[in-house]
Amino acid sequence: MIIYILGSMGSGKSTLGKPLAKMMNRKYIDLDDYIEQQQGRKIHQIFEEIGESGFRQLEREALIQTSQLEGDYVVSTGGGTPCKGDNMEIMKENGLTIYLKLDSGVLASRLVSAKRVRPLLAGLDLEGIKAKIDSLLVEREPFYSKAHITVEGFCLSTKDLYTIITSYDDIKNKE
Ligand code: S3P
Numbered sequence: 001m002i003i004y005i006l007g008s009m010g011s012g013k014s015t016l017g018k019p020l021a022k023m024m025n026r027k028y029i030d031l032d033d034y035i036e037q038q039q040g041r042k043i044h045q046i047f048e049e050i051g052e053s054g055f056r057q058l059e060r061e062a063l064i065q066t067s068q069l070e071g072d073y074v075v076s077t078g079g080g081t082p083c084k085g086d087n088m089e090i091m092k093e094n095g096l097t098i099y100l101k102l103d104s105g106v107l108a109s110r111l112v113s114a115k116r117v118r119p120l121l122a123g124l125d126l127e128g129i130k131a132k133i134d135s136l137l138v139e140r141e142p143f144y145s146k147a148h149i150t151v152e153g154f155c156l157s158t159k160d161l162y163t164i165i166t167s168y169d170d171i172k173n174k175e
Helices: 013-023 031-039 043-067 087-094 104-112 126-144 158-174
Strands: 002-006 027-030 073-076 095-101 149-152
Touching: 002 013, 002 087, 013 027, 013 073, 013 158, 027 031, 031 043, 043 087, 087 095, 095 158, 104 126, 149 158
Parallel strands: 002 073, 002 095, 027 073, 095 149
Antiparallel strands: none
């Protein structure tokens, strides 16, 4: 079974996902890293060379491949992963989906100082990033909100996330 971490760029999917996997004794995959390793090029190069639609195709293939892996995993997705085609349904069929919800002000302040190159935010200052995240959230919230669990992501620790997931499992097992 797979635990999928969903949410906007800057929501902490990888920062929390990796230690969560360790805490839960699961293997860990960051979907962007998986794509980069398979492609032998960075996400921003993929965007430059084959555009966003090409990237979305690779992202979908990576999601399908990883959903077929045997064993217990935590998978941190990209911010746009749940919002294309039936990606959200694929994740829900193969595991537990958790949406880390944060407001755009917090996300923008994290993203403005992030080192990783994010093609959708290239060249934007703090205000530009906030405006872009606001418009992405309007588009994406309907997909994110289909997750099994929505968690307030501000100040969320790995231990908090662990407790939320394991108590959700307890509830499901009692049903
Ligand atoms: C994207 C988010 C990125 C990466 C790509 C597109 C998005 O991942 O997949 O740049 O559409 O929001 P992170 O959410 O890990 O930054």
